[in-house]
Amino acid sequence: xxxxxxxxxxxxxxxxxxxxxxxxxxxxxxxxxxxxxxxxxxxxxxxxxxxxxxxxxxxxxxxxxxxxxxxxxxxxxxxxxxxxxxxxxxxxxxxxxxxxxxxxxxxxxxxxxxxxxxxxxxxxxxxxxxxxxxxxxxxxxxxxxxxxxxxxxxxxxxxxxxxxxxxxxxxxxxxxxxxxxxxxxxxxxxxxxxxxxxxxxxxxxxxxxxxxxxxxxxxxxxxxxxxxxxxxxxxxxxxxxxxxxxxxxxxxxxxxxxxxxxxxxxxxxxxxxxxxxxxxxxxxxxxxxxxxxxxxxxxxxxxxxxxxxxxxxxxxxxxxxxxxxxxxxxxxxxxxxxxxxxxxxxxxxxxxxxxxxxxxxxxxxxxxxxxxxxxxxxxxxxxxxxxxxxxxxxxxxxxxxxxxxxxxxxxxxxxxxxxxxxxxxxxxxxxxxxxxxxxxxxxxxxxxxxxxxxxxxxxxxxxxxxxxxxxxxxxxxxxx
Amino acid sequence: xxxxxxxxxxxxxxxxxxxxxxxxxxxxxxxxxxxxxxxxxxxxxxxxxxxxxxxxxxxxxxxxxxxxxxxxxxxxxxxxxxxxxxxxxxxxxxxxxxxxxxxxxxxxxxxxxxxxxxxxxxxxxxxxxxxxxxxxxxxxxxxxxxxxxxxxxxxxxxxxxxxxxxxxxxxxxxx
Numbered sequence: 001x002x003x004x005x006x007x008x009x010x011x012x013x014x015x016x017x018x019x020x021x022x023x024x025x026x027x028x029x030x031x032x033x034x035x036x037x038x039x040x041x042x043x044x045x046x047x048x049x050x051x052x053x054x055x056x057x058x059x060x061x062x063x064x065x066x067x068x069x070x071x072x073x074x075x076x077x078x079x080x081x082x083x084x085x086x087x088x089x090x091x092x093x094x095x096x097x098x099x100x101x102x103x104x105x106x107x108x109x110x111x112x113x114x115x116x117x118x119x120x121x122x123x124x125x126x127x128x129x130x131x132x133x134x135x136x137x138x139x140x141x142x143x144x145x146x147x148x149x150x151x152x153x154x155x156x157x158x159x160x161x162x163x164x165x166x167x168x169x170x171x172x173x174x175x176x177x178x179x180x181x182x183x184x185x186x187x188x189x190x191x192x193x194x195x196x197x198x199x200x201x202x203x204x205x206x207x208x209x210x211x212x213x214x215x216x217x218x219x220x221x222x223x224x225x226x227x228x229x230x231x232x233x234x235x236x237x238x239x240x241x242x243x244x245x246x247x248x249x250x251x252x253x254x255x256x257x258x259x260x261x262x263x264x265x266x267x268x269x270x271x272x273x274x275x276x277x278x279x280x281x282x283x284x285x286x287x288x289x290x291x292x293x294x295x296x297x298x299x300x301x302x303x304x305x306x307x308x309x310x311x312x313x314x315x316x317x318x319x320x321x322x323x324x325x326x327x328x329x330x331x332x333x334x335x336x337x338x339x340x341x342x343x344x345x346x347x348x349x350x351x352x353x354x355x356x357x358x359x360x361x362x363x364x365x366x367x368x369x370x371x372x373x374x375x376x377x378x379x380x381x382x383x384x385x386x387x388x389x390x391x392x393x394x395x396x397x398x399x400x401x402x403x404x405x406x407x408x409x410x411x412x413x414x415x416x417x418x419x420x421x422x423x424x425x426x427x428x429x430x431x432x433x434x435x436x437x438x439x440x441x442x443x444x445x446x447x448x449x450x451x452x453x454x455x456x457x458x459x460x461x462x463x464x465x466x467x468x469x470x471x472x473x474x475x476x477x478x479x480x
Numbered sequence: 481x482x483x484x485x486x487x488x489x490x491x492x493x494x495x496x497x498x499x500x501x502x503x504x505x506x507x508x509x510x511x512x513x514x515x516x517x518x519x520x521x522x523x524x525x526x527x528x529x530x531x532x533x534x535x536x537x538x539x540x541x542x543x544x545x546x547x548x549x550x551x552x553x554x555x556x557x558x559x560x561x562x563x564x565x566x567x568x569x570x571x572x573x574x575x576x577x578x579x580x581x582x583x584x585x586x587x588x589x590x591x592x593x594x595x596x597x598x599x600x601x602x603x604x605x606x607x608x609x610x611x612x613x614x615x616x617x618x619x620x621x622x623x624x625x626x627x628x629x630x631x632x633x634x635x636x637x638x639x640x641x642x643x644x645x646x647x648x649x650x651x652x653x654x655x
Contacts, residue, residue, distance in 0.1 A: 107529075115528065138582045145583035153529035167524055 022438055024420045030427060035420040037412050037442060038276055046399045054083050054390045058172050061386070061401070068448060069168050070104035070159055071379035072386070074241070077172035078375030079386040082262075085367025086175025092360030093176035098241045099352045100162035100171060101377070105240060106196075106345040107155025108380035109297075109338050112446045113203060114148030117335060120440050121210045126433035147199045154189075154196050158349065161185040176364030186353055193350050197311075200339075200346045204315055207339040211322075211332065220422070222331040222415035222441035225250035227283060227292070228299035229268075229383055229407065231376055234258070236305030238312075238344065240378040246303050247283055247293060252327045255283055261376045264385055270402065278409045281402055292410035295382025296445060297337035302327040309351070312344035331415050334444045379404050381446050405447040415441040487626060488537040490530060490576075491522035492544045498604050499597025499611040502545040506595065509619045515626050526571045531579035535586040539631070541622075542573040545611075546594030552614035553621070554636050558590040591635065593618065 025033040049060055058077040062069035074097055081087045089097070119132045122141070131139065138145040156166045161181060163169025171177055211218050227250065231243035244258035245267060256267050271280040271288045282291030293299075301320070307313040319336060322328060328337075352358065375386045382404030389398040405412075419441045423434050489510060493503035507522035514520075519537060521530075526542065534540045542558065558573050573592055580586035595618045597611040607615065625631045 111528065135578070135582075138579070142583055145579070149529055149531050149579060149583055152527075153532045156527070156529050165523075166527070 022416055022442075024416075024424060024438075026424075030425065032417070032420045032425040035413070035417040035438075036275060037409075037416050046401055049396055049399055051395050053394050054080055054388060054396055055174055055394075057386075057388060057396065057399075058174070059168070059170055061399075062168055068104065068108055068379050068381070070100055070163065071377060071384055073163065073169065074101055074172055075375045075377040075379070075384050075386040076388075077174065078242070078261075078377060079373040079388050080174040081375070082373030083370050083388065083390050084174040085369060086365040088365065089176055090360065090362040090365060091357040092180055093363055093365075094241075095352055095355055095357050096162050096177045096180060097172055099181070099349065099358065100159055100169075101241050102345040102348045102352070103155045103158025103162065105155075105380050106200075106342060106349065107152045107159070109342045109345070109446075110148060110151040110155065110203070112380075113207065113335065113338060113342075114144065114151075116446070117443055118144070118206075120436070120443070121206075121335065125437055125440060129432055129436070132436075147202070151196060151199055151203075154192055158189060161189065173364065175366045178363065180360055180363065181353075181358040183359065186358065189349075190353050193346070193353065196346050197343075197350070200343045201311070204336075204339040204343050207336040208315070208318070211330075211336045214332075215322075218330050218332040221437075222419050222444065223329055224331075224414055224418060225327075225329050226294045226411055226414075227255060227286070228302045228327060229283075229293045229295050230300045230303045231378055231383060232258075232304050233308075237308045238300055238304035238306070239308075240300075240341075240345075242377070245376065245383075248303055248327065250327060250329065252302070252325075255285065262372075262374045264374060264376065264387070268385075268402070270406075276409070278406050279402070280409050281407050282410075293407065294411045295404050295407040296334060296380075297341050298328065298331075298334045299382060300378060301337045301340060307340075307344055309344050309347035311347060312340050315340045315343060331441060331444045334446070338446070381405055381448055382407055403448070405445070408445045408447065412442055412445055412447060415444070486517040486538045487631075488519045488521065488533060488540045490526065490533070490540055490542050491520070492525050492542065493522075494524050496603055496605050498599040498602050498606070499608055500545050500600050501605070501607060502595040502597050502611055502615055503543045505607060505615055506543050506593075506619060506622075509615070513619075513623070515623060518626055526573055526576050528571055528576070528579065530571075530576045531584055531586075534576060534580040534588070534590070535584040537588060539589045539591070540577075541591045541593050541631075542576075543593040543595065545597040545600070547597065547600065549594040549596055550636065551596045553593060553595045553618040555631070555634050556592045556594070557635055558592045591631070593622070 021038050022035065023038065024035045027033050045061060049057070052060060057080050058073050061076045062072040077097070081089070114137070115134050119134065119136055123132045123136060134145070137148075159169060160166045162177075162179075163171030164179070171179060227247060229245065229247045231239060232246045233239035233243045244260060245264060246257045246259075247255035247267070249255055259267050267284055268281055269284045269288070269291075271282060273280060280288070280292065282288045283293055284291065301316055304316075307316050319328065319333075319340060371391075372389045373387075377384050383402075384404055385400070385402040387398075387400040388396055391397045416438055419437050423437045424430060427434070489507060491503035491507035493500045495501035495504045504522045507520050510518060510520045521533060523530075541555075546554065558577055573590065577590045595611070596614050597608070599608045599611070621634060625634055
């Protein structure tokens with residue numbers, strides 16, 4: 001860096017889940033030299049659960065997050081299923097877990113879209129920050145705010161009915177589930193299903209219309225070509241709960257396909273960098289430089305061959321038509337893809353609620369004990385990996401977690417850099433709107449920085465411009 | 481809107497963090513000793529969708545541990561103020577109330593009960609002796625005043641702070 005270089009810091013980033021900060025290094029001409037998303041707290045789960053009994057994992061590991069504990073709960077349970085020889089679940093157990101998972105997907109996506117992302121989309125990137133927030137949404141569109149609350153509540157009620165609690169439930173156990181769904185629980189959830197479907201269609205339409213109305217912006221904002229990873233069903237359909245690993249390149253060509261969960265280390269590796277507590281996963285065959293990839297709703301729509309529910313499939317086809325069937329690399333298209341998954345989730349929830357297997361009594365299986373188990377699931381933010389090794393004494397000896405936000409680490413950094421170069425580079429003054437663009441790029445991924453590092457806390461935005469001598473020459477603060 | 485129960489006790493806290501478990505302990509008390517007209521919920525923290533539960537009641541009492549408030553407890557009115565950002569990791573009672581009022585049209589009363597705790601830093605699933613005593617007094621007083629419809633009579637004007645899961649002060653929780 002030149003002697004007149006300066007650094008801009010956004011810390012913490014707002015309207016995302018968890019703590020992070022952005023630093024932007026400028027040269028003497030205010031041109032961007034580098035831009036990075038830093039994860040500022042350390043996750044210790046992989047280490048401190050060593051020595052704990054394996055059966056605690058589905059309950060213990062979900063504690064690293066308050067927003068997507070269900071994903072960790074189920075992913076850990078899937079891994080531990082292998083330890084107890086119970087990977088082939090009973091129909092009741094698998095469908096209860098799936099119902100829990102789709103409830104989680106539904107509430108998480110709704111929370112992100114309505115409460116965190118929609119102010120930017122509805123009011124504009126440069127709108128008044130005093131109203132560019134959830135209160136602004138309530139003030140201008142009370143119906144939307146009402147829907148947001150009720151959709152989130154619906155998803156949480158599904159989680160409660162399947163796992164016992166809205167947060168940190170205990171439903172999934174090694175080899176199965178500890179309860180089935182009562183008729184009363186089923187009927188209570190079915191009573192609202194039509195309303196939820198209607199609101200889901202509305203949310204999808206909002207995201208779709210935003211994308212199409214702003215296509216010139218969406219095509220370029222924070223965007224770039226990348227590889228994509230997700231799990232898919234054996235026939236190539238989107239499957240958020242179970243499937244083999246598929247990776248495609250920027251042209252949609254296969255990198256690997258239907259890789260069994262236990263073989264994930266054959267195709268995925270994790271890199272580290274000195275300036276972040278988050279790891280940088282990459283596709284092993286492509287190497288660390290070229291092998292980074294994206295996960296999450298955009299990746300899943302790009303990788304799957306089709307969606308096994310009619311309304312979501314129709315939406316997917318329209319989404320794919322935008323890029324003539326090729327992978328969609330538009331970072332802001334995450335929002336549209338996310339709402340397609342909301343529609344898919346509510347369709348799956350309806351299908352499952354009408355399945356009498358949910359009232360079955362055969363809940364748990366077990367078999368030959370194993371020393372190692374891998375579970376992979378599609379969490380709201382993307383592919384989630386849990387890997388455990390267990391000793392003869394039933395205590396965990398090794399744990400490896402690759403959470404969705406970690407997989408998107410390189411991509412988020414590239415999005416930050418792209419926006420910094422496009423919006424800040426060479427500008428004499430840094431405005432709030434410019435800083436918001438950086439955050440908008442990060443928000444599109446719906447990162448859970450808590451998951452990625454186990455961080456929790458309040459979030460304000462602080463931007464500092466630091467001169468070459470370390471002195472702060474400009475300082476901006478925006479409360480959450 | 482029809483109210484199934486008149487008052488909702490919405491307790492918050494982490495039972496595995498010492499006195500941060502005061503809220504859940506109070507909820508547990510009222511689940512074991514139910515009062516007519518009192519609905520009880522507890523969670524680690526308030527959530528956005530709690531607004532919908534609040535809107536089904538005439539009044540809500542958010543119950544939480546207090547790190548520096550009155551002993552043995554303080555009961556304060558909560559006014560909704562505009563949260564500018566929400567996340568599932570951090571939702572204050574005011575945010576829930578604001579959502580209930582502005583998005584759901586709720587017009588009820590909201591209170592924050594801060595039960596004084598002392599030990600928040602350690603990973604222990606028990607209350608300190610002094611916190612347990614405060615819990616007992618709070619439960620007794622609340623029982624009496626909910627049953628007699630005189631809750632308003634024990635509202636104090638003094639400000640308090642509540643404690644989040646890390647034991648850090650949570651300023652401006654009440655008005």
